[in-house]
Amino acid sequence: MERTSDGRLLVVADTNVLISFLLAGRFDLLRQHKNYRLVVTEHARREVTYPAQATELESAISVGDVDEIDLTDPAEISLFAELNTVLGRGESAAIAVAANRNWVIATDELGRARREVYERIGRAGS
Amino acid sequence: MTITDLFEEARARIAVPDNVLKEARERRDLIKKVAEEEFLTSRTFSSGSLAHGTQNDPLNDADAGVVLDRRVYDDLGPDGKGPCAIVEEVRAIIRERLKEEFPNARFYTGGRRAIRINFMEPIESGAGNFTVDLIVAIRREEGGLWIPDLDNDEWDPSHPERHTELIVDRNKATGSRFARILRLAKHVNARHGKTIFSFNVAALGLGAITEKVSLPEGLTLLLQHAADSLNKGFTEDPAGVSGPIKLSVSRRKDAAKRFKALAELAEEALELDAEGQMAQAQRNWSKILTDAIDPPSDEDLKAELAAGLRKGNERVRQGAGGMVVSSQLGRSIPAARAYGDRTVPQKELARRLKSARENTGLTQQEVAEEVGITRTAVVQIEAGQRAVNSLELAEIARLYGRGIASFLSEGAFEEDPLIALFRAAPDYAEDRRLKKELLRCVDLCREAANLERLLGLSPSHAFFVSYAIGAPSTRWEAISQGRYLSEQERNRLDLGTSPVWETAEIIARQGVRVTEYQMPDTISGLFFHSQDVGFAVVVNRGHSRRRRLFSYAHEYCHLLADRDRFGGISHAGNKDELAEVRANAFAAHFLMPEAGVRPFLKALGKGEATRQNLEIYDERNQVSAQKRMPAGSQELRVYDVVGMSHHFGVSYEAALYHLLNLRLLRKDNFEVLWAQKEAAEPVRHALRIPGWDEGIHWYLAEQVLSLAFEAYRRDEISRNKLIELAEKADVDREEIEAVLHDIYPHPEPIEAILPDE
Numbered sequence A: 001m002e003r004t005s006d007g008r009l010l011v012v013a014d015t016n017v018l019i020s021f022l023l024a025g026r027f028d029l030l031r032q033h034k035n036y037r038l039v040v041t042e043h044a045r046r047e048v049t050y051p052a053q054a055t056e057l058e059s060a061i062s063v064g065d066v067d068e069i070d071l072t073d074p075a076e077i078s079l080f081a082e083l084n085t086v087l088g089r090g091e092s093a094a095i096a097v098a099a100n101r102n103w104v105i106a107t108d109e110l111g112r113a114r115r116e117v118y119e120r121i122g123r124a125g126s
Numbered sequence B: 001m002t003i004t005d006l007f008e009e010a011r012a013r014i015a016v017p018d019n020v021l022k023e024a025r026e027r028r029d030l031i032k033k034v035a036e037e038e039f040l041t042s043r044t045f046s047s048g049s050l051a052h053g054t055q056n057d058p059l060n061d062a063d064a065g066v067v068l069d070r071r072v073y074d075d076l077g078p079d080g081k082g083p084c085a086i087v088e089e090v091r092a093i094i095r096e097r098l099k100e101e102f103p104n105a106r107f108y109t110g111g112r113r114a115i116r117i118n119f120m121e122p123i124e125s126g127a128g129n130f131t132v133d134l135i136v137a138i139r140r141e142e143g144g145l146w147i148p149d150l151d152n153d154e155w156d157p158s159h160p161e162r163h164t165e166l167i168v169d170r171n172k173a174t175g176s177r178f179a180r181i182l183r184l185a186k187h188v189n190a191r192h193g194k195t196i197f198s199f200n201v202a203a204l205g206l207g208a209i210t211e212k213v214s215l216p217e218g219l220t221l222l223l224q225h226a227a228d229s230l231n232k233g234f235t236e237d238p239a240g241v242s243g244p245i246k247l248s249v250s251r252r253k254d255a256a257k258r259f260k261a262l263a264e265l266a267e268e269a270l271e272l273d274a275e276g277q278m279a280q281a282q283r284n285w286s287k288i289l290t291d292a293i294d295p296p297s298d299e300d301l302k303a304e305l306a307a308g309l310r311k312g313n314e315r316v317r318q319g320a321g322g323m324v325v326s327s328q329l330g331r332s333i334p335a336a337r338a339y340g341d342r343t344v345p346q347k348e349l350a351r352r353l354k355s356a357r358e359n360t361g362l363t364q365q366e367v368a369e370e371v372g373i374t375r376t377a378v379v380q381i382e383a384g385q386r387a388v389n390s391l392e393l394a395e396i397a398r399l400y401g402r403g404i405a406s407f408l409s410e411g412a413f414e415e416d417p418l419i420a421l422f423r424a425a426p427d428y429a430e431d432r433r434l435k436k437e438l439l440r441c442v443d444l445c446r447e448a449a450n451l452e453r454l455l456g457l458s459p460s461h462a463f464f465v466s467y468a469i470g471a472p473s474t475r476w477e478a479i480s481q482g483r484y485l486s487e488q489e490r491n492r493l494d495l496g497t498s499p500v501w502e503t504a505e506i507i508a509r510q511g512v513r514v515t516e517y518q519m520p521d522t523i524s525g526l527f528f529h530s531q532d533v534g535f536a537v538v539v540n541r542g543h544s545r546r547r548r549l550f551s552y553a554h555e556y557c558h559l560l561a562d563r564d565r566f567g568g569i570s571h572a573g574n575k576d577e578l579a580e581v582r583a584n585a586f587a588a589h590f591l592m593p594e595a596g597v598r599p600f601l602k603a604l605g606k607g608e609a610t611r612q613n614l615e616i617y618d619e620r621n622q623v624s625a626q627k628r629m630p631a632g633s634q635e636l637r638v639y640d641v642v643g644m645s646h647h648f649g650v651s652y653e654a655a656l657y658h659l660l661n662l663r664l665l666r667k668d669n670f671e672v673l674w675a676q677k678e679a680a681e682p683v684r685h686a687l688r689i690p691g692w693d694e695g696i697h698w699y700l701a702e703q704v705l706s707l708a709f710e711a712y713r714r715d716e717i718s719r720n721k722l723i724e725l726a727e728k729a730d731v732d733r734e735e736i737e738a739v740l741h742d743i744y745p746h747p748e749p750i751e752a753i754l755p756d757e
Helices: A015-023 A043-046 A051-062 A074-083 A091-101 A109-120 B003-014 B016-038 B046-050 B084-098 B160-173 B178-189 B198-208 B215-232 B249-274 B279-289 B298-311 B346-360 B366-371 B373-382 B390-400 B404-408 B417-423 B432-454 B475-492 B503-508 B545-561 B579-590 B596-604 B638-648 B652-661 B669-674 B677-686 B701-712 B718-730 B731-742
Strands: A010-015 A038-042 A067-069 A104-106 B043-048 B061-068 B106-110 B113-117 B131-138 B147-150 B154-159 B316-318 B325-326 B512-516 B523-529 B534-540 B567-573 B612-617 B621-626
Touching: A010 A015, A010 A091, A010 B043, A010 B298, A015 A043, A015 A051, A015 A091, A015 B198, A038 A043, A038 A051, A038 A091, A043 A051, A043 A067, A043 A091, A043 B390, A067 B249, A074 A091, A074 A109, A074 B043, A074 B390, A074 B596, A091 A104, A091 B390, A109 B718, B003 B178, B003 B215, B003 B279, B016 B043, B016 B046, B016 B061, B016 B084, B043 B046, B043 B160, B043 B612, B046 B061, B046 B160, B046 B178, B046 B523, B061 B147, B061 B160, B084 B106, B147 B160, B154 B534, B160 B178, B160 B198, B178 B198, B178 B215, B198 B215, B198 B612, B215 B249, B215 B279, B279 B404, B325 B567, B346 B373, B346 B390, B346 B404, B346 B417, B366 B373, B366 B390, B366 B432, B390 B404, B390 B432, B417 B523, B417 B534, B417 B567, B432 B512, B432 B523, B432 B534, B432 B701, B432 B718, B475 B579, B503 B512, B512 B701, B523 B545, B534 B545, B534 B612, B545 B567, B545 B579, B545 B621, B567 B596, B579 B669, B638 B652, B652 B669, B669 B677, B701 B718, B718 B731
Parallel strands: A010 A038, A010 A104, A038 A067, B061 B131, B512 B534
Antiparallel strands: B043 B061, B106 B113, B113 B131, B131 B147, B147 B154, B316 B325, B523 B534, B523 B567, B612 B621
């Protein structure tokens, strides 16, 4: 699994995880986590639509607490396209990044999304 | 041909033509000259790739700077006024000076540092617009310049002039090799995700290329250095004035990984070349310098590999499938390893994107505005000069009415579905609004077809009936065929002789997507079908419900009998075509079957001959009986036709014509009733015949979302995909979330899984 230079695990987050923490007013827990460095895809950022939540996420990105990435690698885009036939854009992008770059994914989805996570990335801890 | 020759050819392929370079320099210098004349400046300077001699084709921009005289502008600086006001002043004056020569030019702040002058005139026909970025700077006591940070109205230290000096000097010291290698490296960076800025490539090049080397060696050195350097940290400013070059941590890591893989490929290419394995070396270089060096031919590669195998070359081994492969054939950049085999090369992707845009009739500017990127970006993407990201691709695919995968998957790039549709009706091909609506429709139909596949349902088109009936050669034949088809179809559907007001419903229940869009008044409807999107009928939402009912039946006939065409538009201009005549006859008979019309009229005491004779024979003689109707009693009146049109759900005019064709109306009677058609509405009102609810329309939402809810229930799609589909069908996210909450009030608990640390 990929880590930053300060040893933190790179974690790509699905939209629902972001929204859950933003809604609870505890996004600070993700911004300054000592073990994980949070990365969001541009898709996920766009799916955070409530103004207050979007502003906080933007702020976290602009000060560098959270990294934003986009998918330009043909392999990643190809996987994204394949996943997007059954999943939303945000979760498709997050899984494509995690699978392709060997990063950790943060997601709280069930059903098809979780099945894709297990199949494409594997089940950590097992 | 040697590897050196291939590199020379690659250099030529990415080079900017001389005439473009000349014009670019002239435009840049014009801006500098104006700035010098209008302001008290200490100097102007050129920077960026044009000044460094490291520009690649297409050249769409140039960089320049003006250093204001601090004796005059003594209030500016980090301890004084910020740059926003003076930059705005410079912008306004330059605009004023250039407005006559370049009346269409636009002047705005580009990025967070410069005034961007977009001449709105490509240097070459077909190229993108050309821009010059002008930085307004002031001198910095400690060396270098203060340049604007317009986002924060602050000044940042930088030394663009020193950057140019460093690159130009290094180029001289390496016998012009440095700039050539940098240009190749910039091309590699652009073709492999453009993970770092061009200036970062240049800065890394300064650390890597210190002496005269060959182009393949130099590029290898640069890739190795980039991988090592980016793995360790950010690239420092070569002038030592500003901070490290900006890059996110994840992007830096990603770039380091890619450069490492590319460097390994390059190292191997050098070794292969040294061993005389030219084709294999070319194969590696073609992977690195995509689009600039072509891959070797299969014949050359196989011959060389076979020769190597015969010689016992350790680099060559026998593959599991008996095929001769190199031990390194599987090596590629890591990101492309898992799925790259299924994707098309960037050049092909660019070609597909351009072709799809042209098919939709959208301009690059319109695409840029819809997608939220600059026109230059669209130009570069279509030229294969800039990687398209997944967000852009998803938006572009939506805009073009295609699936994202259609741009990426290997195999033939299918024709845009609408091209075939508009081929026979070119007058409507320029109607942007119509095209946009139809592209959305095609997209939703494709999603519905995908849901059917996920649910294991037979594709709607698999069993949809088709009649192998030849093309009519006369109008008479067309009308006869239409009538025959309607009778067959009514029997098949067991509709009896009853009215079919719910024709749209009948069509939809057979798996045909049915919907309505606002279209030009001259279009009544259209149909299309393909393996990918299934069958669809689209009817003009702007027409009355009676007319729409007729149009549904009409288009339905096309789907039954015109399966050899992808689709077609029924409009005022093609109503005399035999296929249209047949479809009209079908619609009339399908909606008003003769076996239903006659009893209807009989119930009104109409539709029979005025004199009827009966003859009874008793084995010896005959006995005659005669019935005479009162004169004129069988003649149909306006209120009869109004009643019939209501009963069968068609217009007064359609009912009238149908009665004539069924010979239930004489021509002279028809003409009288036609002349009285204005009376139809008052009669309808007087008879208290209820009006049709014109608000009832058919939407694709129900047809797509009913499949989507079931797919979600079966875990075939995720909740977010369901919401995405709803939004595509114009149903709000909140509404769907509320429905989901009602259906599934108690979500499953989620098991927490943390990564192994």
